[in-house]
Amino acid sequence: MPRRALWCLLLLQPLLTAVELTLQTNRTFQIDYEKDQFLKDGKPFRYISGSIHYSRIPRFYWKDRLLKMKMAGLNAIQTYVPWNFHEPLPGVYRFSDDYDLEYFLQLANVIGLLVILRPGPYICAEWDMGGLPAWLLTKKSIVLRSSDPDYLAETEKWLGVLLPKMKPYLYQNGGPIITVQVENEYGSYFTCDYNYLRFLQKLFHKYLGEEVVLFTTDGASEEYLKCGTLQGLYATVDFGTSSNITEAFQSQRKSEPKGPLINSEFYTGWLDHWGEPHQTINTEAIISSLKDMLSRGANVNMYMFIGGTNFGFWNGANTPYSPQPTSYDYDAPLSEAGDLTDKYFALRELIGKFEKLPEGPIPPTTPKFAYGKVAMKKVNTLDQSLNVLCPEGPINSTYPLTFVEVKQYFGFVLYRTTLPKNYSEPVSLSSPLNGVRDRAYVSVNGVPQGILERNKVLSIKITGKAGDILDVLVENLGRINYGRYINDFKGLISNLTLQSVTLKDWLIFPLNLDTAVQNDLGSHETSSNNSSLSLPTFYVGQFSIPSGIPDLPQDTFIQFPNWSKGQVWINGFNLGRYWPSRGPQVTLYVPRHILVTSSPNNITVLELERSPCEEQSKCFVELVDKPVLNVLPSSKKSWNVINAV
Numbered sequence: 001m002p003r004r005a006l007w008c009l010l011l012l013q014p015l016l017t018a019v020e021l022t023l024q025t026n027r028t029f030q031i032d033y034e035k036d037q038f039l040k041d042g043k044p045f046r047y048i049s050g051s052i053h054y055s056r057i058p059r060f061y062w063k064d065r066l067l068k069m070k071m072a073g074l075n076a077i078q079t080y081v082p083w084n085f086h087e088p089l090p091g092v093y094r095f096s097d098d099y100d101l102e103y104f105l106q107l108a109n110v111i112g113l114l115v116i117l118r119p120g121p122y123i124c125a126e127w128d129m130g131g132l133p134a135w136l137l138t139k140k141s142i143v144l145r146s147s148d149p150d151y152l153a154e155t156e157k158w159l160g161v162l163l164p165k166m167k168p169y170l171y172q173n174g175g176p177i178i179t180v181q182v183e184n185e186y187g188s189y190f191t192c193d194y195n196y197l198r199f200l201q202k203l204f205h206k207y208l209g210e211e212v213v214l215f216t217t218d219g220a221s222e223e224y225l226k227c228g229t230l231q232g233l234y235a236t237v238d239f240g241t242s243s244n245i246t247e248a249f250q251s252q253r254k255s256e257p258k259g260p261l262i263n264s265e266f267y268t269g270w271l272d273h274w275g276e277p278h279q280t281i282n283t284e285a286i287i288s289s290l291k292d293m294l295s296r297g298a299n300v301n302m303y304m305f306i307g308g309t310n311f312g313f314w315n316g317a318n319t320p321y322s323p324q325p326t327s328y329d330y331d332a333p334l335s336e337a338g339d340l341t342d343k344y345f346a347l348r349e350l351i352g353k354f355e356k357l358p359e360g361p362i363p364p365t366t367p368k369f370a371y372g373k374v375a376m377k378k379v380n381t382l383d384q385s386l387n388v389l390c391p392e393g394p395i396n397s398t399y400p401l402t403f404v405e406v407k408q409y410f411g412f413v414l415y416r417t418t419l420p421k422n423y424s425e426p427v428s429l430s431s432p433l434n435g436v437r438d439r440a441y442v443s444v445n446g447v448p449q450g451i452l453e454r455n456k457v458l459s460i461k462i463t464g465k466a467g468d469i470l471d472v473l474v475e476n477l478g479r480i481n482y483g484r485y486i487n488d489f490k491g492l493i494s495n496l497t498l499q500s501v502t503l504k505d506w507l508i509f510p511l512n513l514d515t516a517v518q519n520d521l522g523s524h525e526t527s528s529n530n531s532s533l534s535l536p537t538f539y540v541g542q543f544s545i546p547s548g549i550p551d552l553p554q555d556t557f558i559q560f561p562n563w564s565k566g567q568v569w570i571n572g573f574n575l576g577r578y579w580p581s582r583g584p585q586v587t588l589y590v591p592r593h594i595l596v597t598s599s600p601n602n603i604t605v606l607e608l609e610r611s612p613c614e615e616q617s618k619c620f621v622e623l624v625d626k627p628v629l630n631v632l633p634s635s636k637k638s639w640n641v642i643n644a645v
Helices: 003-012 018-023 059-071 101-111 134-138 149-169 194-208 222-228 245-255 283-295 342-351 383-389 513-518
Strands: 029-032 037-040 043-045 048-051 076-080 114-118 177-181 213-219 234-238 262-267 299-303 372-375 377-381 395-397 412-418 423-430 439-444 447-453 459-464 469-475 506-510 537-543 556-559 566-570 573-578 588-590 601-607 620-624
Touching: 029 213, 059 101, 076 299, 101 114, 101 149, 134 149, 149 177, 149 194, 194 213, 213 222, 213 262, 222 234, 222 245, 234 245, 245 283, 262 283, 283 299, 283 342, 372 537, 377 383, 383 513, 439 459, 447 459, 513 566, 513 573, 537 620, 573 588
Parallel strands: 048 076, 048 299, 076 114, 114 177, 177 213, 213 234, 234 262, 262 299
Antiparallel strands: 029 037, 037 043, 372 620, 377 537, 395 506, 412 469, 412 506, 423 459, 439 447, 439 469, 537 601, 556 588, 556 620, 566 573, 566 601
């Protein structure tokens, strides 16, 4: 379809409603086991697909990204449905605005992209807790991804809400969804519970019908396929450029002797962790492997085709505990900001040798604007903002409670107690059971003492007098998303000891940062100190979009020269974490739809460790037009200031 006609279609034709979709009939999508292929409307079909996560891209840009995928020659997309994204609290559902999955599916349908849907309930995806809601951990003994009755009950409720919404969008009902994955890489999980898979299979058929093509995905080895597959669910594999393609597909053939060859996750890049180099995968290697697979007639989904962004607190973590950064760029063919890359054009050229490419121009890379330096000013410390951050006041508890126990699932919780006696000489404040999840900022009477960190720093030295206030601000850096330890409790999950004495009688403040930032944080005089750490402190600044320049606002990137670690909001939108003192991510992506031209744009920063604002001339952030995703500090000694006394 010519580009102009495609745009006219998008502008003039109303998106198909669910009711209209169901009126389209005589469509079928099936597996042809005799000829090892799919049949679409009775004719042989092979998909060349790319992964896109609507939860990592603002709705504002869904159309742009999908069009670029279509123009690359893809005939399908693959997307996950994160349960916790849509049900933040039990029985509270979000399906509008950036959460409007049905609109996303309608867009794909109008643009002409088929959809491979991966609704979980577990998805991994380097997403917090693999997409499972943290409130499932209210029952500490729950066994996730198993036949545990508590887990099954909540899963049945959720799928009873989600899957009926998806049914009208199945291909046979006039929609774009051709296949639906059940669970995700279940063969990599320790429970190996076939009854759980049977439970899900039954639910999926109950809500989607018997004609739907259900499939599983696992690593390309017998070990993974053993526990990840079930009769009636078509088994597919995933692998990257380093794998032997023949051996990988032989693994699939041991589970599925007949039917289409499918690589459900062919890795075009890889994920990052804080403190490690930005991961990349060579374009030539990708082209070589993809050409091999397509020459075999295989169906391939490229993971990721566009990665996007872990806005807010949505990133996950791997074990041994390694949290992922805000950027999910993934070295994908389309960058985090949707930019066309050399990898994109190389893949498009290759795909064009196997399938007819769409006619017309490719949507261009969106322009970026460097708005420059934005002066910041200190507002108040986190402690001085407690009345706004926790208006309900603290929870009293003899021993520390976890995030789940105080119904605070993301962000920060402040734990406060008093010193039981005088400590004129430095003594050890310890987490002997490695119970800080994940990073704790410690102060006594407003004087920073040091940082405790999961697996890395279990003890620091502090001083103080009897009755002094001991504050421990604990940050959830993201829940584990893969493996047996996804039941990742946050906060102080065990006691702290001071010189072997167990600390008791805590005041616990769950902090609602997003709401507080949208309200008035107030302003107090904050004194400086000579320690190598500062108290967690809020800073604010404003910038205006230049007038007289067409097509503004535009996308931009924010960076933090000489800042350490924290969280940033623009106009109340939580962009995510910055951590240039650990790297590799230096800039955060700022999509233009959150910016305004009618009034100044507000930037709020919560700096947790050390800002450059002791010198006013250095107290700024900067908005630039290029991303920086691969800079590590020269010495890892700068990662932690262990003791500020």
